[in-house]
Structure formats: C-alpha cells, structure tokens
Amino acid sequence: MKILTAEQIREIDLKTTTYENISSLELMKRASKAFFDWFTTRFTDKNLPVSVFSGTGNNGGDGLVVARMLQKSGYKVNVFIVEYSQHYSEDCAHNVRRAKVENIPIKKITSTGDLPSLSGFEIIIDAIFGTGLNREVTGIAREVIEKINRSGKKIISIDVPSGLSMNGKTYFAVHATETVTMQIPKLALYLPDNRNFTGEVYLINIGLNETAISDAKTAFYFITKQEIKELLKPLDKFAHKGTQGHSLLIGGSIGKMGSVCLASRAALKTGCGLVTAYVPKCGTSVLQSAFPEAMVVEDRNDTHITGIDFTIHPDAVGAGVGLSESPETQHAFYRFLQQNKSPLVIDADGLNILSKNKEWLALLPSRTILTPHPKELSRLIGVWNEDYDKIYKTREFAKKYRLIIVLKGAYTLIIDSENVYVNSSGTPALATAGSGDVLTGIITSLLAQGYEPLDAAKAGVFIHGLTANLSATKIHARSFTASDIIDNIGNAYFDIEK
Ligand SMILES: NC(=O)C1=CN([C@@H]2O[C@H](COP(=O)(O)OP(=O)(O)OC[C@H]3O[C@@H](n4cnc5c(N)ncnc54)[C@H](O)[C@@H]3O)[C@@H](O)[C@H]2O)[C@H](O)CC1
Numbered sequence: 001m002k003i004l005t006a007e008q009i010r011e012i013d014l015k016t017t018t019y020e021n022i023s024s025l026e027l028m029k030r031a032s033k034a035f036f037d038w039f040t041t042r043f044t045d046k047n048l049p050v051s052v053f054s055g056t057g058n059n060g061g062d063g064l065v066v067a068r069m070l071q072k073s074g075y076k077v078n079v080f081i082v083e084y085s086q087h088y089s090e091d092c093a094h095n096v097r098r099a100k101v102e103n104i105p106i107k108k109i110t111s112t113g114d115l116p117s118l119s120g121f122e123i124i125i126d127a128i129f130g131t132g133l134n135r136e137v138t139g140i141a142r143e144v145i146e147k148i149n150r151s152g153k154k155i156i157s158i159d160v161p162s163g164l165s166m167n168g169k170t171y172f173a174v175h176a177t178e179t180v181t182m183q184i185p186k187l188a189l190y191l192p193d194n195r196n197f198t199g200e201v202y203l204i205n206i207g208l209n210e211t212a213i214s215d216a217k218t219a220f221y222f223i224t225k226q227e228i229k230e231l232l233k234p235l236d237k238f239a240h241k242g243t244q245g246h247s248l249l250i251g252g253s254i255g256k257m258g259s260v261c262l263a264s265r266a267a268l269k270t271g272c273g274l275v276t277a278y279v280p281k282c283g284t285s286v287l288q289s290a291f292p293e294a295m296v297v298e299d300r301n302d303t304h305i306t307g308i309d310f311t312i313h314p315d316a317v318g319a320g321v322g323l324s325e326s327p328e329t330q331h332a333f334y335r336f337l338q339q340n341k342s343p344l345v346i347d348a349d350g351l352n353i354l355s356k357n358k359e360w361l362a363l364l365p366s367r368t369i370l371t372p373h374p375k376e377l378s379r380l381i382g383v384w385n386e387d388y389d390k391i392y393k394t395r396e397f398a399k400k401y402r403l404i405i406v407l408k409g410a411y412t413l414i415i416d417s418e419n420v421y422v423n424s425s426g427t428p429a430l431a432t433a434g435s436g437d438v439l440t441g442i443i444t445s446l447l448a449q450g451y452e453p454l455d456a457a458k459a460g461v462f463i464h465g466l467t468a469n470l471s472a473t474k475i476h477a478r479s480f481t482a483s484d485i486i487d488n489i490g491n492a493y494f495d496i497e498k
C-alpha cells in the first residue's frame with residue numbers, strides 16, 4: 001500500500017471527484033461517514049459527551065459532518081470552531097451552516113477568553129488541522145491544542161493529529177490517543193519521533209479512486225497482510241526437506257547460546273527444510289538437547305567462534321547472533337565474508353563487527369539483509385538529527401553497499417537503495433529478549449526457501465510482528481517471550497492465508 005504526501009493526497013481527492021463525478025462535499029461526506037462508522041463501533045455508549053474541535057479548512061469540515069452524524073444518531077455533541085483564520089473552506093462553511101440548522105450547540109473560539117472548560121466531556125474529536133497545515137501552529141489554535149493536551153481526555157484525531165508536520169520534524173501538535181487516518185497512510189504517522197502525537201493509528205477506507213491512487217508515484221510503502229499473502233509461495237505437494245531450503249545460523253558464544261537456539265528454531269518453524277547451527281564447542285550439547293531438529297557444526301574453539309569452516313552448502317546464512325566481538329571471531333567473520341556466496345542476513349554482533357571494520361561492508365553479497373536496531377544502525381551510519389534524516393541517511397547507506405536494511409522498531413522500516421517499507425504488524429510485546437534473534441531466523445529461513453531478499457525481509461518482519469498481534473488476547477504483552485513468537489509462526493501463516 002502506498003504512503004503518499006499531502007500534495008499527492010490532495011491530487012487524488014481532486015481526481016476522485018472528477019473521475020467519479022461527485023462534488024468535494026460528497027467526498028467529505030464519504031470520508032466523514034467512514035470516520036463515523038469507526039467511531040460508533042469504538043464508542044458504543046451514546047451518553048458519553050463528545051466535543052468536536054473543528055478548524056476552518058476541510059479537516060474542520062470533516063469534524064462538522066461527523067458532529068452532525070453523531071447528533072443524528074443520538075450522541076451528545078458540542079462543536080467548537082477554532083477560528084484560526086476567518087477564511088473558511090467552502091465545504092467547511094457549508095457544514096457550519098448545516099450544523100446550525102440542525103441545532104448542534106456551536107461555539108466559536110477566536111481568543112483566549114473563548115477557551116471552553118473541557119471537564120464535562122469524555123471524548124474530544126480533533127478536527128482542527130489536517131494534511132493542509134503548512135506552518136507552525138501559533139495563536140489561538142496553539143492555545144486550544146495546549147488545553148486539549150492538558151485535559152487528560154480521550155482525543156481522537158481525524159486524519160492526523162492537528163499540528164503534525166507532513167514532511168519534517170514536529171515540535172508541537174495534538175497528543176492523540178487514537179488517530180483515524182483517511183485511507184492513505186502518511187509517513188509522519190509511523191515515525192518514532194511522533195509517537196506521542198499519533199497514539200494508536202487506524203486506517204479507514206473512504207472510497208478514493210483506485211486509478212488515481214495507482215497513478216501516484218512513491219518510494220514509500222506500508223506493508224499490508226494482503227501483500228504478504230500474495231507473495232507467499234504455495235507449498236509444493238511433492239516437497240521434501242531437500243527442496244525446502246537449508247538455513248545455516250552462525251553465532252553463539254559462552255553464555256549467549258540461547259540466541260542461536262532461538263534463531264535456529266525460528267528458521268525451522270518458518271518452513272525451511274533443514275537447519276544447521278554453526279557454534280563454538282560449548283554450544284553443541286546446548287543446541288542438540290534444546291533443539292534436536294537442528295544439525296550442528298562445531299567450531300574448533302570452546303567459548304567463541306574462531307574458524308567458521310564448514311563443508312555444507314546452505315541456501316542462506318544468518319550470521320551474528322550471540323557471536324561476540326573477540327578479535328579471533330572478527331577475523332573468522334572476515335574470512336567467512338571473503339568466501340561466502342550464499343544470501344545473507346547479518347544481525348547483532350555481526351553488525352557490531354562490521355561497524356568496527358566498515359571496509360568489510362564491500363564484501364557483502366548484493367542485497368544482503370542487515371537487521372539493526374537504532375543503536376546498531378547509528379554505529380554503522382553515524383548519528384542523525386531526526387527521523388527523516390535517519391531514513392534518508394539509511395537509504396544512502398543501503399545504496400552505497402547495495403544492501404537491505406531492516407531497521408527494527410515499533411514500525412520496523414525496510415529500506416533498500418530506492419524504497420522504504422513501513423511494517424504494519426506488531427505490538428510492544430515484541431520488545432523482549434531474543435526477539436531480534438527470532439527475526440534473524442525467520443528471514444534467513446525465507447531466504448533459504450528461495451524468496452527474493454526484499455520479499456524475505458518484508459514477509460519476515462510482517463510474520464514476526466503478526467505473532468504478537470495474534471497473541472494479544474492470550475498472552476499478556478508483558479509476559480510474551482521470544483519463544484512465544486516462534487510458537488506462533490504457524491498461526492501467523494494461518495492468519496495470512498485466511
Ligand atoms: N482524501 C482525503 O483524505 C480527504 C480529506 N479531507 C480532509 O481534508 C483535510 C485537508 O484539508 P485542507 O483544507 O487542505 O487543510 P486543513 O483542514 O488541514 O486546514 C489547514 C487550513 O489552514 C491553512 N493553514 C495552514 N497552516 C496554518 C496555520 N499554521 N495557521 C493558520 N492557518 C493555516 C491552510 O491554508 C488550510 O486552509 C484532510 O486532512 C482531511 O481531513 C476531505 O474532507 C475528504 C477527502
């Protein structure tokens with residue numbers, strides 16, 4: 001699914017009205033009806049007093065239409081018009097008139113003295129600014145937003161939290177508890193810097209014209225279940241373990257053998273036919289007893305890897321989990337990189353070793369997948385100022401070394417030399433020890449099964465996140481573990497194929 005800019009969305013609005021021969025007012029109604037449907041499903045108690053804060057643009061217009069629909073269906077609604085400008089969009093002005101005719105209590109806020117008390121309301125609908133905002137919020141709008149933010153009430157933002165910048169760092173905006181955005185994902189809604197503004201983000205379909213959307217060019221995408229469903233390969237009736245791919249996981253050191261166990265088990269559970277773990281001697285019995293399905297190739301050294309010599313022919317390699325950064329291990333890793341021709345995933349200490357030896361990056365096969373968390377990424381590419389800067393620097397880095405970067409976080413980003421993909425699955429339950437090791441195993445397995453590296457990264461990240469969504473009501477987020485991720489990989493496949 002495409003992530004688009006405010007300008008592109010405006011163009012799609014316009015094309016929708018032209019192609020479908022409807023007025024902009026009609027489109028506003030469609031959008032507002034979609035929000036109304038979401039809202040009434042989410043908040044079924046009609047006695048909860050709702051206040052709608054509307055601006056004078058089309059976002060404000062949406063708020064007014066929503067207020068009208070809510071009042072009509074029996075909700076108690078008050079509207080406050082935040083008159084930051086005396087210029088009203090045509091469709092907003094129309095809906096102010098309609099709301100007055102329908103006797104909705106409306107108050108204008110033009111100065112500090114007009115600021116209402118919020119104590120009587122349970123829910124605030126924020127329709128002050130949408131994607132049309134193009135400067136810092138000042139004046140009365142700022143005062144209203146400050147007051148809303150201090151209220152401690154539920155704040156539901158229509159389309160975007162008012163004040164959110166669509167193309168740069170946001171310093172001031174509504175702190176929404178939930179944002180209900182209209183059909184097209186906007187990058188700003190998924191950036192960690194904006195987490196206090198957006199709250200939980202929902203996408204609703206407002207019936208924008210599909211041709212208009214498919215005409216829009218972009219380098220930013222939102223990964224959806226449907227896309228993952230389409231890229232998963234069907235199981236061959238005549239499959240046997242030799243045709244399903246062989247994953248090799250290289251890693252582990254004394255005290256850190258769990259990481260390779262997790263990655264190996266995740267690889268097998270993701271569907272490759274064979275899994276081999278390459279570990280130091282101290283890891284052999286750990287692996288063989290914890291995970292009998294795996295084969296083990298032992299390093300000559302006891303506590304950490306010093307060789308990386310093997311005669312097997314893996315279809316993909318995942319290297320780096322629990323590896324340690326000792327000088328002999330670094331040297332062994334260098335020799336491995338010189339010889340390796342298999343598709344590769346590098347994580348954890350593998351990344352740290354690369355950060356210390358940046359010239360080795362040139363040895364990586366094209367489309368190697370690196371899976372850093374933000375700290376590991378900064379060791380590789382240096383520091384960044386804010387999220388947009390981070391994304392562009394990562395893309396440059398990916399381009400320079402022909403890599404795919406999986407930047408782990410709440411909305412994991414997959415970045416290659418051209419495009420940026422935002423993952424849509426997952427919950428905070430995934431912030432748990434070993435979660436990254438499991439991801440490495442999943443992606444390695446998909447590579448071994450013959451998926452293109454970008455598809456392996458996308459599907460791997462999506463499946464990994466989905467295990468947490470699917471467990472949300474069964475395992476409390478606080479007690480969800482990396483092993484639970486592995487145990488739910490099968491459920492994730494079921495859910496995707498549904
Ligand atoms: N396809 C869709 O998603 C649809 C979206 N709709 C809604 O329309 C808004 C965008 O509306 P627009 O009128 O372009 O802008 P805003 O409502 O966001 O209002 C901004 C408004 O104010 C002016 N302005 C900009 N910055 C400032 C400022 N700092 N201070 C004062 N004034 C400012 C600006 O020129 C605008 O006029 C979108 O988010 C949706 O909610 C449609 O209703 C349906 C289709």
Ligand SMILES: [K+]
Nearest residue numbers: 126129160162
């Ligand atoms: K808004």
